[in-house]
Amino acid sequence: MRWILVVFGGCSVVTPPDRPSYTYDVAPILQTHCVRCHTSDGRWDGGVELDRYETAASTAVRSACTALDPVVAERYGDLLLSVSATEGEAPCARWDVASMPPGALEHLSLMEQEIFGNWIATGMRP
Numbered sequence: 001m002r003w004i005l006v007v008f009g010g011c012s013v014v015t016p017p018d019r020p021s022y023t024y025d026v027a028p029i030l031q032t033h034c035v036r037c038h039t040s041d042g043r044w045d046g047g048v049e050l051d052r053y054e055t056a057a058s059t060a061v062r063s064a065c066t067a068l069d070p071v072v073a074e075r076y077g078d079l080l081l082s083v084s085a086t087e088g089e090a091p092c093a094r095w096d097v098a099s100m101p102p103g104a105l106e107h108l109s110l111m112e113q114e115i116f117g118n119w120i121a122t123g124m125r126p
Helices: 022-033 053-058 060-067 070-075 077-084 110-121
Strands: 004-008 011-015
Touching (some): 022 053, 022 110, 053 060, 070 110
């Protein structure tokens, strides 16, 4: 996973990459939080397979809706709304926002959520 470190007079701020890629930025997040249940070895819970770029990209919006906190989902609302809702619905209205991974003690961090949302918004580079 690539991170950009910005140093301002002794303080450092880590920001997500401008154009995240699946290989360097998204796959490590999915490996940590999702692939245990959503994999191509026959265990694709909910019909979602996230261990390969092609399948992760094809279900990215549905996966994002269930993995993002409502605040982050709202930030990417226009993008998610265009493919996840019908007129009059909120972005991700058809999915249980922030429900993945189920039963997890720790969900995706805000940084990981930003990377995932930005990956979708910038065209889901491999």
